[in-house]
Amino acid sequence: MHASSILHTMDAHDPLEKHFTRLKPEQKRALGKLGIHTIRDLLYHFPSRYAHSGQVGTIAGVSTGAEVTLYGTIRKPDVRKTWKTRRPIAEAWLEDASGKMKLMWFSQPYIAKTIADGMVVKVSGRVSGEGAKAYLANPTIDRTPVEPDEIHDTLFAKGDHPEEKTLYPIYPESQGISSLWFTHAIKKVFEARGHEALEEPLPQEILERYKLPQLANAIVFIHAPQKLTDATAARKRFAFEEIFTLQLAVQQRRHTIAEQKALPVKVDRAALRSFVESFPFPATKGQLNAIEHIVKDFDPPTGGAHPMMRLLEGDVGSGKTAVAAATAYLVATSTQAGRIAGTLQVAYLCPTEVLAKQHFSTFVSYFKDHPIPIGLITGSECRKFPSRVRYEESAKLSKPAFKKMVSNGEIPIVIGTHAIIEKSVAFKYLAYAIIDEQHRFGTVHRKKLVNKDNVMPHLLSMTATPIPRTLALTIYGDLDITVLDQMPEGRKAVITEVLTKEKRERAYERVRTELAAGHQAYVICPRIDEPDPAKALAIQARSVKSESARLTKDIFPDAHIDILHSKMTPTEKERVMKEFEDGDVQLLVATSVVEVGVSVANATVIIIEGAERFGLAQLHQLRGRVIRSTHQSYCFVLPESSGQNTKDRMKAFVTAKNGFELAEYDLTLRGAGELTGGKQWGVSDVAMEALKNIKLVEAARGEAARLIAADPELQNYPALAARTALTSHEMHLE
Template identity: 70%
Template structure:
């Protein structure tokens, strides 16, 4: 017992020494001098520069130590998980079938077993001889020659026995707890490296010197651990509940920071003024009645919500979320009509102006054509501005058509208010384009624009003093309610949750390689009926076979040639991808719209808004390489008419994980249900990709918990109400500033 105080003193002195020498903002290399060049490059690739970055590089998951079996103990037909070392990985072709495949040996202390991936040679190419992995799958083959068929591979946290160098003093034994952290890694820096690195960092006690941004009373209110405790539990939990508590704490912290920014934006917007808009509902009803279809109840509700916002003195900030083909453009046109028929303040002539920003030139031109069809019987000029041209409707020569005009003339007409409705790409935010009375900004597929684009559009010249335009952001990407509450906390939400009358749901099938002919037969049937088809590929060009890690996926150019020669020799086939010039893209789309092209082979460039009602079937190659939201958007290209539409999802890898993931496309009734289903099953990061939103995986997980999101929202609202600039909470202010820079809902 007498030795305990002495030992505590030694530990305290040891920690003080480390703390003095290790600071949160120190570069990693200063405390890890033995880093090799490839390790430094890997850390840089992961965005890790300082000790603080290391502390916040959280494990992706945890696993119990030790294998669930050994190579010597496997039996045919059994499901196994094996830890071992990869030997001799190679991509090859089957001896009889000549089918592409990947092979490697997995070696442990008891022996070795062959790993085989059929039609997936790229997996073998991604492995390196000597790599320690965890392989999970089913034992196939014979008792004499068993092999692990199409196993899923994870890097293993268990070091091979011949690794004896550590980051610590020679001879120091590594002690493992019950759980091992599996870290996001990069070539050169393994999960095992992070395990050792974090042990050294925590030994310094540096985590205990960091100030906690969350007030103690808030931590107590939600039973959350302190920052120091949460950091330890994130990296080295003794039991799973510790890890879960830590993740909950950091998730709450991030969601709170996001809510602080959105609540502050909402507060600032409430202090801005908007140009008054004449809400003439009778005139609006007459305009909507001229549409070629009756509005759905959801469209009518959304239009009314926007009109009600127009009647307020503060600018609207609203998100219109509608499933693919639900009629968002019609809502935009109806509300734009109301603005374009309103006089500027204090005048009895002229009109207020609308700016409608689209993410691609194809989509901008398409919406311009749609607006022309809606406004053809109304004397309201409409303009189009893209990187390649400017157009004005109506033409002075032919009233029913638009005319191409010079950029300078177009800018003059916008500046003097002669063009009330301006549709365009990001060219709308050019400094050379000035509005006279911009009252309404519409952003289509808003998540495809950066925050800077939205801010530039809503702060365009033509706005007096503190006057800001009303803002309508639109998206066809299904967003779960919790994500909308967090990322779009400063926006009011309108939903288009029903389809126009007569629209049939698309029939979706996921087919393995052996059933591909079924999809081709359906395409032939639809072509015979005079309809058209899309074939979507993940790549533009064929991958370089000399590059080991090149993604082995179907390419637009090679697939178009293969289909032309071997599958549909009688069909007219063309291609579309992002590397083509705007003119070439436009030419292809015009030919496709006129049915001069029957099959369009394209990348996901067709994902956004392309509207060809005669296209009734879509084949999506390499489907496992697309996110579910992206697949849903692609499928939406053929839900554009009352004809029955078909979608065939064709993954190259068709294992159990892929089957389960793609099953959601066939079980979910609509995009909203798909979003909620996928959020509960895998998290929002799978549906959208955390990078797209600038939100961490941990915060994305938190979005499954509506109570946590609402709690963070309430706490943020209370803090902003009492302390709008967070002067009393500088650490929270810093977090909120960081969130405002990182999170990009536009």
């Protein structure tokens, strides 16, 4: 990359190729993978951390345990296998003027093919071993470095003295593009004053109120800080900017939807009470409170029918489906105003076919004494309950016949997968949409459910994934939140144990006992088959396929074992799940694909291999697979790591009272990006880190509420409106 590659005039929205004319195909692919297409995208690709130029040293000067950056020449790159485990290792020697040092990449043999003898590189990593046996394990490597003239020189150094140590940024990388490339690229943009073309989106009064730096200054501070306080101030500013514009986006959407019409639901409390009392269990106080919240949304004291927007957040097994059934009953027995026949309709959207069929069966059991037709539509079939031939059974229908009945309003409650939002599925009086375990599905596609009179259905989004308060305030800022924090009476807590590999047999003995009693079990593995070569030590992670073969051959030779993972076809998954539900499969070896909604009450034990590879909220979801049993259930977690961080997390998993407590702990310890549903939202790492700061989140939420109340379209803030629209697009809120 040369200065001549960059035009002097640079606009923030210019594509990178306009100014970086020598990008290689692999660099373009890597930048695309990172979501970097324009100059603005590049400037908003923030460092993940900072190193000290004083850490750039010589081989002779390294010490055990130190994080170092070294420049040198590669010698003798090769691949070998360890003697005991036969794990492949790429290795090479690094030479500089002071000596030589071994570099080792475990389970990443391909690296040896990407480096050559005599290549000048920059490597960064932690020093292991001592003295002549010191080495760098899995170091990052830059194959096209610009070696500094002096150890203390950096690209952004402002001082002339070698003892003046300057921070330098370390950027998130992708295969084909290195951190140092970003350092050079940002410097070139700064030289062309490209960062000055960015328009400040935040109102001046907000900058002053929270003492935030101006955008152009913050860009310099975050990429080229002279001291750590500069970087901290910049990161605070960008965290506030992202959370603030996200709040604006969701509250704009809330304001827009609140202005729309919804079909009024007539609330017959006596009939509702009778329906709830017909459940095969007593409703908990939490369930009754949740139903009451929804009833008030349907029929607010102030009058007027506006769409409900509510998130029902309940721990695994807390009874969300019963709340959905009770409120669906209320809608399905409410007649459209002005008509003497033809009830309102409910759409219950599920993320998987397995889950849709489970909910259909559950609803049939709840509604068997109530003459209300219930439909099921998935990619493979359509069914209707009750059957005209036998009332207690459901009947299979052709898709055209099913869709005609829905469009005529003959099926008040329709449960299904994405098939529900096909253009050919038209509801007559859709008043209520229930979204299960797929919040994006509800916000992005709900407009497809709007009927021809532009009437918006009420929305209930449900999740069993524990969400920390700050994440809920941010991601779900447009929804009212109801929490189900009470478990049904008589439900036994799952006995959870953390086992070392030496005590693995203890878990197997429990599985044998449970299988002998006629119960079933899960074994969860971190991966499906081959290791991910990009991750150190990935070869150690147990896989579904190899573990299933080992368990069948050596541990449970008499058990019927099958596997389940995300790469199987829907038909294969359905076959395996049906056999597991029917009891034909005794032990299911699976990936975390079972964490969402799979419910087999006869399963009483779950073993989770490589437990430290899962977030705590995800572990809690997996444990929830055995919480529905009326028998005592067991969860055994077997981490591969014995580090203190893993021990702390496993202790929290065992002792936490509920999933919400675990989610807050995970946020503090690992960051929101590790939470289930964290990174999928497109929120930057800077904003995710800020979610640990409740005061910042609440301040951004308050400012957004005040601004939207006064200026819903942000007409007086065009730059902020543009930034908010960009956030809305990135978060798929449009």
